[in-house]
Amino acid sequence: MEQVINVIGAGLAGCEAAWQIAKRGGYVRIYEMKPHKKTPAHHLDTFAELVCSNSLKSNQLENAAGLLKEELRRMGSLIMECADSNAVPAGGALAVDREDFSRCVTEKIKNHPNIEVIEQECSKIDDENITIIATGPLTSEALIAEIARITGDGFLSFFDAAAPIVKADSINMEKAFIASRYDRGEADYINCPMTKEEYAAFYEALINAEKAEVKDFEKHLVFEGCMPIEVMAERGPDTLRFGPLKPVGLTDPRTGKMPYAVVQLRRDNKEGTLYNMVGFQTRLKWGEQKRVFSMIPGLENAEFVRYGVMHRNTFINSPRLLLPSYRMKKRRNLFFAGQITGVEGYVESTASGLVAGINAFRLLKGMDEIYFPKSTALGALAHYISTSSVGTFQPMNINFGLIEDLKPTDSDGKPLKIKDKRLKNRMISERALRVIESMKDI
Numbered sequence: 344m345e346q347v348i349n350v351i352g353a354g355l356a357g358c359e360a361a362w363q364i365a366k367r368g369g370y371v372r373i374y375e376m377k378p379h380k381k382t383p384a385h386h387l388d389t390f391a392e393l394v395c396s397n398s399l400k401s402n403q404l405e406n407a408a409g410l411l412k413e414e415l416r417r418m419g420s421l422i423m424e425c426a427d428s429n430a431v432p433a434g435g436a437l438a439v440d441r442e443d444f445s446r447c448v449t450e451k452i453k454n455h456p457n458i459e460v461i462e463q464e465c466s467k468i469d470d471e472n473i474t475i476i477a478t479g480p481l482t483s484e485a486l487i488a489e490i491a492r493i494t495g496d497g498f499l500s501f502f503d504a505a506a507p508i509v510k511a512d513s514i515n516m517e518k519a520f521i522a523s524r525y526d527r528g529e530a531d532y533i534n535c536p537m538t539k540e541e542y543a544a545f546y547e548a549l550i551n552a553e554k555a556e557v558k559d560f561e562k563h564l565v566f567e568g569c570m571p572i573e574v575m576a577e578r579g580p581d582t583l584r585f586g587p588l589k590p591v592g593l594t595d596p597r598t599g600k601m602p603y604a605v606v607q608l609r610r611d612n613k614e615g616t617l618y619n620m621v622g623f624q625t626r627l628k629w630g631e632q633k634r635v636f637s638m639i640p641g642l643e644n645a646e647f648v649r650y651g652v653m654h655r656n657t658f659i660n661s662p663r664l665l666l667p668s669y670r671m672k673k674r675r676n677l678f679f680a681g682q683i684t685g686v687e688g689y690v691e692s693t694a695s696g697l698v699a700g701i702n703a704f705r706l707l708k709g710m711d712e713i714y715f716p717k718s719t720a721l722g723a724l725a726h727y728i729s730t731s732s733v734g735t736f737q738p739m740n741i742n743f744g745l746i747e748d749l750k751p752t753d754s755d756g757k758p759l760k761i762k763d764k765r766l767k768n769r770m771i772s773e774r775a776l777r778v779i780e781s782m783k784d785i
């Protein structure tokens with residue numbers, strides 16, 4: 344009897360992983376607790392349920408989400424096949440009829456001769472078979488205890504309280520300056536100084552901005568030590584100036600004086616291409632974050648690669664635990680895939696399922712692991728989650744800040760700067776797709 348690979352969770356990542364294994368000739372047993380038991384966000388009885396928006400974001404190659412989808416298509420992704428065949432008109436984005444999409448994935452999984460579906464909640468991981476855990480951000484309690492046991496103390500988070508992250512090259516350094524408070528240590532922070540008037544306008548906009556809806560199952564969450572910035576602001580006009588926006592120990596080199604208030608940004612990845620806004624965890628709606636935070640001097644044209652969120656999200660400390668194949672460093676036959684690894688979003692979850700599935704199959708067959716290169720969106724995402732981030736590990740959407748930069752040169756070999764951002768993104772995408780073309784038969 345051929346050995347079976349277990350996949351736990353028939354969500355976006357689990358279905359993709361199962362498909363990648365089965366289409367290569369491997370046998371899969373996929374466990375799904377629906378329809379007997381559902382998380383507070385799942386309502387359909389079928390697999391790969393889109394729990395909120397029905398959009399899989401941009402389809403354009405100038406957008407990193409568009410590139411990731413195209414890479415998945417070329418790698419023979421089940422989720423992309425069903426999404427494309429159940430698309431509804433959505434301009435440059437890919438949106439789907441959520442029920443038809445979910446039904447399409449379910450039928451393909453259930454009808455595949457190499458896949459056995461077991462409708463049952465899983466609470467234990469066996470040591471014998473190769474297993475992929477893909478139970479998502481709302482993993483059931485019974486399995487959470489098992490994952491905590493396997494990963495070890497302190498390696499599992501239960502909610503995401505993340506501040507927005509911006510691309511470093513979109514910060515206006517004519518206004519912002521690099522320094523550490525009291526000149527301690529390296530000059531690690533980018534500082535956005537505010538005058539009294541700028542602070543007052545920002546404060547008014549912040550306390551009046553629209554907040555995102557809080558789901559019933561998230562109402563009980565407490566955020567000790569990481570209060571939303573807008574909640575802190577409501578305590579009084581000066582609270583932020585004595586908290587995350589305190590200016591003490593910082594001198595604006597342009598005025599030679601201490602600013603009235605300062606927003607600090609801290610490096611978020613080793614390459615220094617991404618910066619997070621210190622203390623800005625928030626529940627404002629995304630459009631409001633863009634509007635209000637762009638009022639901060641230096642961030643007028645900031646490109647937000649991730650907005651701040653505060654919601655329930657179960658995820659492991661992947662940089663400490665996983666390899667770029669999504670396999671556990673310390674436990675050879677255990678993989679994780681989907682949002683539980685710290686990738687964020689439908690397509691990102693699918694992408695990690697694809698990479699984990701391919702690698703689980705290769706492990707079964709005694710073949711070498713495959714790491715997708717950082718010049719591809721699939722590889723950049725896997726690299727982000729499996730490499731120690733500079734600060735606390737936080738989930739991440741795919742964005743061009745993660746993908747290896749282009750290093751174009753002129754005819755004399757001198758570095759060339761491509762000013763047109765869309766053109767540059769397109770060139771990065773074309774380079775990535777050439778790499779994927781060479782890998783699609785693995």
Ligand code: FAD
Pocket residue numbers: 351352353354355356357374375376377380381382384385391392393394395396397463464465466477478479480481482483485486558655680681682683687688689690692693
């Ligand atoms: P899921 O798609 O959640 O799949 C996990 C599966 O595992 C589920 O079917 C679940 O029933 C099953 N399961 C759980 N525990 C067990 C167990 N012990 N045994 C067996 N089965 C189990 N991303 C976006 O891109 N756009 C959005 O609009 C969006 N909205 C979101 C809204 C909410 C409320 C949440 C929580 C997340 C949202 N996300 C969104 C983030 C993320 O993209 C989705 O959660 C995505 O579905 C994650 O894919 P996944 O495969 O990791 O998990």
